[in-house]
Amino acid sequence: MAASVHPTEEKLPPKLKYRWFPSWRMLTATLLCLCFSRMLLYFLNVKNLTYETTKFDTKTAENCTSRKAKSNCSVHMMNSNMGMAIVCMIKPSQFNHSKSANYIFDNQSTLLQMEGSQNLIDEKEMNSENAGKTFGAAERMDWSADEQGYIFSAFNLGLLTMLGTGLLADKFNAKYMIIGSVLIASFANLLIAVASALSVYYTIAGRFLVGVSDALLQPSVNSLITRWFPPTERSYALGLATGGRQLGTLLIVPASGALCSQTILFGGWPSIFYLSASIGIAFVIIYTALGADKPSKQTCIAEKELKFITASNLNENIGKKRMQRKVPWLQILKSAPVWSAVIAVICHEFPLMTMIMFLPSYLHDVHHYTTTENGILSALPTACLWISKILSSYLNTFLQRRTKLSRTIICKILNSIGSLGLGLFLWASTLLDSSHAPLAVILLCASMACAGLHTPGCQASLVSLAPAFSGAITGLTFFFVASAGIINPIITKWIVQKGTHLEWNAVFYMSTLVALIPVVTFNIWGSADVQWWARSSKDHTSSSTVIVTTESPRVRHTTCDFNVINFQQHQKPSVKCSENV
Template sequence: MQESNTDVNEESDSHSDATGSGQQNIEASNENQSVPNLSKEWIATRHIFAFLGFLGFANVYAMRVNLSVAIVAMVNSSAIPQRNSTSDDVCPLPTNGSIAPVKEGKFDWDESVQGIILGSFFWGYIVTNPIGGRLGDIFGGKKVFFFGVLFTSLLTLLIPLASYISPYALTALRVCIGLAEGVTFPSMNSMMAKWIPPLERSQTSSFIFAGAQAGIVFSFPLAGLMCDSSFMDGWPMAFYVFGGLGLVWCFFWMILIHESPSTHPRISPEEKLYINSSLRTNKAYFKKMPLPFKEIITSVPFWAILAAHVCQNWGYYFLLTELPTYMKNILHFDIKANSFFSALPYLVMWIVSVVMGFIIDSLRRKGKLATLSARRIANSIGFYCPMICLVLAAYSGCNTKLTLGLLTLGVGLNGATLSGYMNSHLDIASNYAGTLMGLTNCVATIPGFVAPIVVGSIISGQETLSQWRIVFWIAAVIFFIGNTIYIIFISSDEQPWNNLYSSSEIVADGNDYGSLLTASVEDEQILRSER
């Protein structure tokens, strides 16, 4: 802890000067600081935050994607007219009895209507992303994230009612759910900027965001089982169960999670000092700073992140919303098999994202891999490998095992991007991490509602291998473009506009800065008394 003693004393001296040296101390980033010995604690407080963040994303994604499975049971596809196609352009129905006949639903919604319903979520989602990021940076991410999950859960409970009213009512409700959920990713980035030390970012952010894949893994098969049951007509249970689980999560989040280490009543002084000294972020002062919007939109690394985010989301959302439909109408899986095999790629993605984060941060801590190289390698694995798999899957025809293997591998390796561009917001501007995530995720939401519409227009009335081949090729080309732009123009250096305050402004706001330093000194004094 001698290193920490020196850091705190240096900061205290710099505050007494109240000059430009204070700015340097705020901007400093101690990436060489070692992890303290927390053996006295059963589990670190920041790990509890990460675990509940993981469960939070598991909940919101379960509520987001269960409609992709449920709509297969809701729609009567046999009532939708199909254009004629050649026999070698469609897969034959199974004859060995291993796959049961599909269960038809009550609603006569064609592919275009289904595409609008599935994509309508993103019409609302795109609006609140930048709002959620800025609110999280200014007022704190805890409450913003909480209300996002809360309203998503409450509105999810209303989906069955809206479905029976009309497809227009369901579309409007999904827009509202998108509005509620749009604040979650940006506000979580705001919290991670306060809780996660730099050399733990890849593995921790990968773990938290991997909750999305976990939600898919659990919701797809569970939704499939519920849709196949006769209780309450089957498919409505998929929304009642996951909406209820979201409300339960909200209770634990509000009780156990606090905005920052400095405001947490149960965190150990040692862990608090370790996090605060490694981050060097004066959030009390930052709340008063304006957004450097001009500098952000003229930043080349920001545009590299944006390109990667948009192109990633095209492939990701396309597979997420359309894969169950492909499994049913092309490969002829029943609802149970469909939900299981649709979830399998995201189980692999979950594992890949967590393992990749651990490997990347381990190599960075040992000095064997620079941050910029780490981001480029992880992102290339997450983009180029799925691109290749999609092209191969486009020509795998009716070979069910080969198609499933390629799609599982492609989607799974896409999880490496959580150690790639998804960390770049924190790398280049941790003070504005939530805002940056809000901006890029806002634009990257466009593929969420455009992709289903494009897919629906291509395959509408003609569910054939050749039509789906076009869809796969579009996604593959977009993957290639996105990562090529990213690896050329990305940077891992902190951008100058991350700290635009002047020394005179630090003096004017000296009370906030002094409070931060005083807290750090008090933490160190407590640690000394415990030795």
């Protein structure tokens, strides 16, 4: 079996003096973070789900007090703005039918607790028989249970296209892919706002397009990170960028509730989608001006930073002009490191889905928290996940630069801590009943904090194994993750029939076992080194010269000579760069 190629040893990044930001790399990661945060206005993928609560009329509240009705009043939704908007879009009478709620629960979407009270939506308006005809209020729809189910299922179908969009991310300009993703989502939200009253099929089409936009985004971001960041910094860039999902979750829920409860702007619920589209268009304008597919296309980047990135990524064959090969699917599908990373990501996401999707139901059923308390406590694990992801991703970069530990060892250590912590803290929470509710919440927050270590672990491995094909590998991975997102709620609902402590314990036991699998698989077969099949044959020669062209008026070309005796013997390469004016 051929050995993997040892990565290029990097120097510390140069000290730069930009006026508003420390480096263009940091600015790029920040823009990607804002992209993920803003995309949460459109969707919330299987990694980050949320729930909303709202008031119902007295009859509905009474119907939800029984144990059977409570399970029927739990609705899974996959999108934070859609989760709140659907409450405003449908006439209150539609919520009186437990069949509707039960159907949507069956349709694997997120958690909308229908049994509580929260002042996000005006009670009088929601309980009014003429709510759909309120002066200045937008029209509300009489969607059936099946139609509501199709709306949320459409997102999952769009998300499954990631298997194909991953290939596009490696072949085409990742900047334009990201812009295209935002524009598609913006158009989808405008379509929902304008045409939902005409036909439910427009809403279904809009939701499908939102799923497609998400499928375009993640592979494109991973592909762009491999081009913009040296290997030692990719973990931190990935954590900062994808942390936008958690940040968006914490900010969007109250904003959607406020927009939903007013009628001054576009009559209420349409304002959620108009705001989403407006922010998306604003982001496109900013990113078009500041973003770039790779450093050599950024006209404002300093020569020191450009040379640092170029020299660090020389032996990875990144960039569509250098890569004239097809995706080596046979080698990818036969690669043990690839499959160990794929399995690790799936095993990380599966219990994470259970935690975030069903946490409100668990806290209510087992620990008897009120709806107001539930809403606050359910946000704490998401905040812990965000903080942990940022800090642990930086720790990965710090350890690579300041210690002699290899990149693979660092990823395995962090991923092992994440998997063990996630699994064991979930298991420990099953030992506590309602008399120890605060301690149970602390354990759940600790499990989410440990889950953040998977970003510099198995997810960092995805962009390290084959940087030139990171989009394809990301698409393959998250195709299975999306499939798991469809299966997870079905299994959980099959287990949790009455909401007893024993039933929830069974769900957490399953999540614990799944979370612990990567402790074995990733530690045995995992890797964060560039694989031999991810390189062209010319990379094994004794030397090569790469010319990186920039449009900077000061330097036209940066030429770097890359010399190494033998990659297989882990020889350190020497890199010399010169400027040609």
